[in-house]
Amino acid sequence: MVDANKPVLILVGPPGSGKSTVGRRVAHRLACGFKDFDDDLQEAHGLAAGELVVELGRERFQELEVELLRTVLTEFDGVLALGGGTPTAPGAAELLAGHRVVFLDVDLENLLKREGLVPLHPWLLPNPRAHLRQLLTERRPVYESVATATVPTSGRDPQDVVDDVLRALSVAGHPIAP
Template identity: 30%
Template sequence: MLNGGNVVLIGPMGTGKSTVGKALAEKLGWTFVDTDAVIEEKAGTTIGAIFAEQGEPAFRKMESETIASVLQGETRIVSTGGGAVLAEQNRKAMKTSGFVIALRATEETIIMRVGNDENRPLLQGNAAERVRRILEERKHAYDFADFTIDTTDKPVEVIVDLIVSRLPRGEA
């Protein structure tokens, strides 16, 4: 079995973690879990509202609790928020409970995908500038992944097939 029997998708916002995660879960017959969606459901509000009303530290605490809880299951495809990797406890939980795959894309692709998304609290203001800054600040944050896929010009089906081909034998 995989470490803990899960696949964990990490990477900056706009790299396709949710889209790829849903397609991968469908292909493998596993459960898809988006940690941001779990947080919103538990909190009864949006991530943007959590940031605005309680601040980023409160959100990051909820995020760590959610990741720890979700990764206790097995045969799950877990899509994490882009900043989830900033906490060491989250990185450890991911590595011990799953096969970690980093998704990346070019700066231009990410800006195109998320630049107009008003529900992303870290993009308030000049989205292109914020994306550039976040990518620079986190450029090595995803290096602990078992492998990395650039999603820039790849169809979802191709990305899913690449992931399946890289999973340890007997897992898919």
């Protein structure tokens, strides 16, 4: 049984992996709320996540992420899509322990095809391919370590991913009615 004060599901993965798209659809299927963590950061601090990183520096930005994550995990009970780097922030993995976390895994070629990814994440410039390759290499082990399940998204229809997310949670011993 899931604690009413915990998100029913947390999605992690790199920018462009489908966390927001899949998260909204899973929330709809489960008849619960959806929250995009990056939107909460922007609301709380007045700048988009990518701009906050540039403005404040990575270390301070990650401190703000962990502060907000601590609050969201106790107050929100729907589907939560974390920012791509949130699980890598010092202390975030410990906060995610015991929660239903699904890693939406995507390969580099599919990330590069995602429309609008680079403008949303200015820190990827001037070489998006190199930055994304490095990001995937560094973050994949973190995503895998915090996840209770992994679902591939490369080249897949979002509805098929949604079905697999719900199935993966049931198989992992975390039953969720579809």
